[in-house]
Amino acid sequence: SIAECHKAAEVLTPLEKSYPKRLLTDKSSVVLAQYDANQLYYLQFSNRGELFDVKNDPAITLYNEYFSGSMNSICFQEMREARGLAYTAQAWIGEPSFADDNYSYIAFIATQNDKMQTAIEAFDEIINQMPESEAAFQIAKEAILTRLRTQRTTGANVLNSYLSLRRLGLTEDRDRQIFEKVQAMTLDDVKATQQQWVKDRPYTYGILGDIKNLDLNYLKTLGPIRTVSQEEIFGY
Template sequence: DFANEKFGNNYAVIYKREGKDPTELKIDKPQITPIATNRDEVSAFVSEIQNSKVTPIEPLFLDFDKEMKILKAKSNTPVLYKQNVTNGIFSLIYVFDMGTNHDKALGTAFNYLTYLGTSKKSPAQIKTEFYNLACSFNVFPGTERVYVMLEGLAENMDKALGLFEELLADPQVNKEAFTNLSTDILKRRTDAKLNQGSNFNKLTQYAIWGPDSPDNNILSEAELKSMDPQELTTRIKNLNGFEHRIMYYGPYNEQKLLSTLNALHNVPAKLKPVPETDRFKQVETKENKVLLAEYDAKQIYLGMNSNDGRLFDPKIEATRELYNEYFGGSMNAIVFQEMREARGLAYSANAYLSSPSKLKYPYTMRTFIATQNDKMDDALQAFQLILKDMPLSENAFKLAKEGLITRLRTDRIIKENVLWSYIYAQDLGLKVDRRKEIFEKVPSMTLSDIKAFQEEWVKNRTYTYYILGKEADLDMKALEKYGPVQKISQEELFGY
């Protein structure tokens, strides 16, 4: 109404001009002189704040034996249980330790599920019933796990679970929905190739895994178009027949929950073991090399990845956490100070020694910087310098230690996150909350400890350098100093 009243019959025209601007002028790259950082100095105001007395917040760490229980439902199915004493909302999740690494069609199958009905109820009726019950379902198929989730009002859980199990057991093929889903998937794939972040994410996965990456283990366009959707509904029906765990956070007591699950969870008396797969291996970085992927932009994304094959070791975790906090964890960290503040090389920059998510995976040293195309060599040289000879600052170390300790003091893992923490701990062979040991060890650590850790775990590593940018704007001779250059096409990056 406002627009009609004020603008009347007037209109606006916007012309979007595409192509190269013939009047564009290049500005010579100025000489960059690093400034001397004053990270060891503070103002009187900051000093006053630092010296003020505050009562420390006491940390709260998890005791899994007290915070949760492990029950057994029918077919010997483990149930991770934590009661919700706050409100009347529940969350029920079936956790299957299999994913697209085991079957690349699983992701498509469970995207398809949301469009389906049963032999007795249409997709619209299914949606309406869930809406009326104030409940919803979702399925998250990952590379190594599938999470089948039902959540909503606990007073309607039994009805919602019955409806959900009915859908999982009796999904009916909807050919029109599959055609639309396939079209959407292919459109999203095309759009992803236009996005700088998506391209860099694929390049990162290529650097970590090589050409055979879990991220690209997807149905090809030909496979998608020729697939009989009945194959997808069969996968949905078969899922409950595999071994799995159940996570429950809600108001039901133990007895009521088990009674409900035993009555409604549709599983055979004997579950099939999850199939093993060990196809995908992270590439060990035995020599320096460069991966270059083309993307037309004024800013490059540049990463470094190093995998020397060392696996999870709980004894180094406290030192690793403090090293990451000191070296690359914040705006006060060495990486940000040296790469952005001192040298003006970065829009953003970080570096960290990444902990594996499972026992079979290695630690990896990773760096990232977004910078202008003509600053590529400067950025690489600067990163190499601080990775090899880490700047030492007692004041920065003190802030890093205080920051990590404060975060551990104030961090709270509550409600359903207790169950997630238990699963992640299990993945690393742990039975306790590892934050407790980190909190106990960090206060006595010194900058010398971090330096020793850096020399053992970071210094003199070999790297896979991976760069997303416009090749015509890059100094290729400078790039070749860091290792043989391998050009990666978009088709290789995305797998299509």
């Protein structure tokens, strides 16, 4: 048995919970890092301090799938297919891993240095004034339902799922609620989620690119600029 092969102390010391708290984003700012290339990597991050609530799962899942879940999503179609402004583009509401952690909003694009301003402005436009497409919504909704109908939790994932739920203070699988609620949701629900969780947030903008080829005057309009070195990023 496990008890025979793996001897453990009679009294176990509880594992100390220790993970870095993410800073709140109370105002917009820009962080630059030098990268010698003709393309740049752009990330915007926002944390307003909202704590986890399982009731938010269906709406957030549907928004994330609609806006950035596949090549049919609004984000991909607008930024890459329609406007040709990014090699890749993603944006989503980030969900906490712990009950006392925060929701966040994260958006990422990779684009050419000379397209930076146009790409950032277009990204900001679709994030804050989300395009509405009933066809894209139906594809997103069906993708969620199909995935939940067919996926199975097996092997080591059973334990991992249990631990993930416990860290959030939950005792029941989250997917059941998502499956039941999403079936009755409409595009108006996605719009309401965007208005509540996404529109007009402050951001920390992180840009990895060749600084001498970037329009710093434009970046100053986003917020105060701080330049960081590789030593500051990696610690060596």
